[in-house]
Amino acid sequence: MSAKPMVSVTHARKVFDVSQPWLERVLSGQDKQMLVAVDDVSFTIKKGETFALVGESGSGKSTVARMVTGLLPASSGTFSIDHVPLDPEHGYPLALRRRLQMIFQDPYASLDPRWRVGQIIAEPMKAFGLASNKDEERARVSQLLKLVGLDPADAVKFPHQFSGGQRQRIAIARALASDADVIVCDEPTSALDVSVQAQILNLMKDLQRDLGLTLLFISHNLAVVRYMADVIGVMYLGRLVEVARVETLFAQPRHPYTRMLLDAVPDLAMTGRSRQPVQGEVPNPISPPSGCTFHPRCPLANARCQTEIPLMVDGVACHAVQENRKA
Amino acid sequence: MTSPSVTSPVLELRNLVVEFVTRHGTLRALDGISFSIAPGEVLGVVGESGAGKSLTGAAVIGLLEPPGRIASGEVLLAGQRIDHLPIEELRHIRGKRIGTIFQDPLTSLDPLYRVGEQLIETIRTHLPVSEQEARARAIALLAEVGIPAPEKRIDGYPHEFSGGMRQRVVIALALAAEPELIIADEPTTALDVSVQAQIIAVLKKLCRERGTAVMLITHDMGVIAETADRVAVMYAGRVIEIGPVRDVVKSPKHPYAKGLMGSIPALDERPERLLQIEGAMPRLNAIPQGCSFHPRCPHVMPRCHEARPVLATVGAGQVACFLHEVGQ
Numbered sequence: 001m002s003a004k005p006m007v008s009v010t011h012a013r014k015v016f017d018v019s020q021p022w023l024e025r026v027l028s029g030q031d032k033q034m035l036v037a038v039d040d041v042s043f044t045i046k047k048g049e050t051f052a053l054v055g056e057s058g059s060g061k062s063t064v065a066r067m068v069t070g071l072l073p074a075s076s077g078t079f080s081i082d083h084v085p086l087d088p089e090h091g092y093p094l095a096l097r098r099r100l101q102m103i104f105q106d107p108y109a110s111l112d113p114r115w116r117v118g119q120i121i122a123e124p125m126k127a128f129g130l131a132s133n134k135d136e137e138r139a140r141v142s143q144l145l146k147l148v149g150l151d152p153a154d155a156v157k158f159p160h161q162f163s164g165g166q167r168q169r170i171a172i173a174r175a176l177a178s179d180a181d182v183i184v185c186d187e188p189t190s191a192l193d194v195s196v197q198a199q200i201l202n203l204m205k206d207l208q209r210d211l212g213l214t215l216l217f218i219s220h221n222l223a224v225v226r227y228m229a230d231v232i233g234v235m236y237l238g239r240l241v242e243v244a245r246v247e248t249l250f251a252q253p254r255h256p257y258t259r260m261l262l263d264a265v266p267d268l269a270m271t272g273r274s275r276q277p278v279q280g281e282v283p284n285p286i287s288p289p290s291g292c293t294f295h296p297r298c299p300l301a302n303a304r305c306q307t308e309i310p311l312m313v314d315g316v317a318c319h320a321v322q323e324n325r326k327a
Numbered sequence: 328m329t330s331p332s333v334t335s336p337v338l339e340l341r342n343l344v345v346e347f348v349t350r351h352g353t354l355r356a357l358d359g360i361s362f363s364i365a366p367g368e369v370l371g372v373v374g375e376s377g378a379g380k381s382l383t384g385a386a387v388i389g390l391l392e393p394p395g396r397i398a399s400g401e402v403l404l405a406g407q408r409i410d411h412l413p414i415e416e417l418r419h420i421r422g423k424r425i426g427t428i429f430q431d432p433l434t435s436l437d438p439l440y441r442v443g444e445q446l447i448e449t450i451r452t453h454l455p456v457s458e459q460e461a462r463a464r465a466i467a468l469l470a471e472v473g474i475p476a477p478e479k480r481i482d483g484y485p486h487e488f489s490g491g492m493r494q495r496v497v498i499a500l501a502l503a504a505e506p507e508l509i510i511a512d513e514p515t516t517a518l519d520v521s522v523q524a525q526i527i528a529v530l531k532k533l534c535r536e537r538g539t540a541v542m543l544i545t546h547d548m549g550v551i552a553e554t555a556d557r558v559a560v561m562y563a564g565r566v567i568e569i570g571p572v573r574d575v576v577k578s579p580k581h582p583y584a585k586g587l588m589g590s591i592p593a594l595d596e597r598p599e600r601l602l603q604i605e606g607a608m609p610r611l612n613a614i615p616q617g618c619s620f621h622p623r624c625p626h627v628m629p630r631c632h633e634a635r636p637v638l639a640t641v642g643a644g645q646v647a648c649f650l651h652e653v654g655q
Binding site for chain 2: 264
């Protein structure tokens with residue numbers, strides 16, 4: 001386990017201004033409203049490993065993914081890929097941008113409907129000047145299509161001629177076209193049926209093994225994450241609450257939120273067993289609870305949790321765990 | 328209340344066929360669906376997009392969108408045919424005897440009316456009670472589905488409720504007139520997992536207490552495993568396997584059901600690879616001859632290309648597959 005970190009994120013923070021328009025705000029005497037979508041998130045991903053971010057809607061996992069890729073400027077924090085830092089003004093240097101690609105949730109929206117599949121896949125090669133002539137480009141497109149389980153003859157077709165699963169394969173081929181070795185996947189199978197999801201997850205695992213890809217994998221589905229990840233980060237209201245290797249997290253979840261989440265997931269193996277009823281819902285992130293944001297739902301919370309934000313110590317950010325509090 | 332005899336199922340479908348007449352010919356979306364649901368029973372209907380799950384629900388409550396129509400077969404509610412009733416009578420059955428819960432709670436509620444008004448209107452449409460009685464009943468219902476401070480929340484508008492709370496209101500609406508049957512179409516799909524569990528617990532508890540039968544349509548096998556008593560697996564407009572939840576989930580018989588269960592990543596173990604079924608569900612205008620699953624089936628036999636297997640009893644359930652034909 002001495003692999004160097006391929007991706008490194010330190011103290012990432014993103015604040016969105018969700019205020020009313022200026023005039024309305026002045027007329028009604030309201031203050032500016034800020035939404036802290038991501039706060040103090042730090043993690044590293046080793047080369048060739050998969051780091052998964054899980055959490056419920058609004059936990060900030062997609063915002064982290066977008067900041068890592070440089071698509072969304074961070075409010076503060078530093079990001080680097082293979083020790084090359086992200087410049088807040090200019091993004092990553094061109095040579096690195098080639099190595100970083102993204103796969104999105106909805107393959108119906110992420111492929112241009114007016115482009116042929118061959119053009120879509122060849123675009124990153126053109127953008128980075130990777131193919132010296134048309135023949136080379138065509139040969140590489142055929143090779144990529146085969147790699148993701150499609151027919152080289154599919155290059156002349158349009159995206160609408162493919163099913164959701166096949167489109168996601170095209171998106172994967174496009175991500176690999178520039179020889180990327182870091183791929184950020186934002187809910188890549190959430191829009192797909194389970195049998196198709198299995199095909200795509202298997203494909204991604206095979207490609208990762210064969211090409212040595214490093215993956216940042218965003219998902220709300222714990223079972224999918226269990227299958228894909230090496231290390232898992234659990235997010236709640238913009239903060240990482242627990243980071244652990246996949247076997248450890250599922251065998252011994254430590255943070256009360258992780259435990260609650262694992263209890264809440266319906267699973268095939270649970271036939272007949274009724275679940276731990278979970279209390280409450282995710283609070284509004286515009287006015288999050290004080291202290292540890294999980295305290296109103298936490299069975300172990302006490303006065304300290306209401307005032308003091310817990311810091312990440314040894315993979316878990318929780319006063320109760322650090323004090324060894326028992327229910 | 329009319330009490331059906333002990334043995335008669337709340338809902339029975341007999342060979343239901345739904346067709347869409349289009350310019351390019353007639354498309355058969357549901358092809359001979361038969362199943363029944365007993366009082367107090369939860370039947371899970373599962374399958375992937377396009378299998379016909381939601382269409383089955385829509386056909387039962389008579390909400391097929393034209394050009395869709397029931398071409399043949401029967402829908403029986405407590406032994407009485409309802410598929411050929413005039414719209415007016417069917418409208419009375421909907422809401423009174425059949426409650427519905429849809430995926431998106433925000434679109435099931437009218438944003439311009441307070442939730443109390445919507446509940447009271449539903450109650451008074453179907454039950455002969457006064458405004459005050461209806462309001463008291465509405466508050467009791469909101470309390471039953473787990474909404475805190477119902478006497479205050481009853482005057483809130485839908486946008487003032489969170490997603491999970493809204494779905495609770497929708498469940499209260501569905502239960503308002505004491506229906507015999509509830510059709511829940513992906514009731515938890517739009518919700519976060521921690522809220523999903525709460526909604527399922529509420530639905531399950533209320534149906535058990537009241538003896539309401541539930542047709543639970545979902546693509547989430549985890550939800551089914553936990554909630555349903557029996558499961559029907561659909562593929563390309565047909566039921567290919569139906570049986571007790573334990574059997575279908577733990578030891579599915581039909582090759583498609585096997586593939587479907589195997590392709591779901593589990594929480595308690597990490598397989599080297601997920602089982603995968605090659606290909607995708609056929610489109611309605613290109614349903615293969617013979618068994619509609621044969622092009623994707625790992626056990627395909629020459630017969631499967633020509634003849635269509637029908638549901639036959641295997642163990643405690645029924646399977647439509649030549650591999651499981653008894654006496655062959």
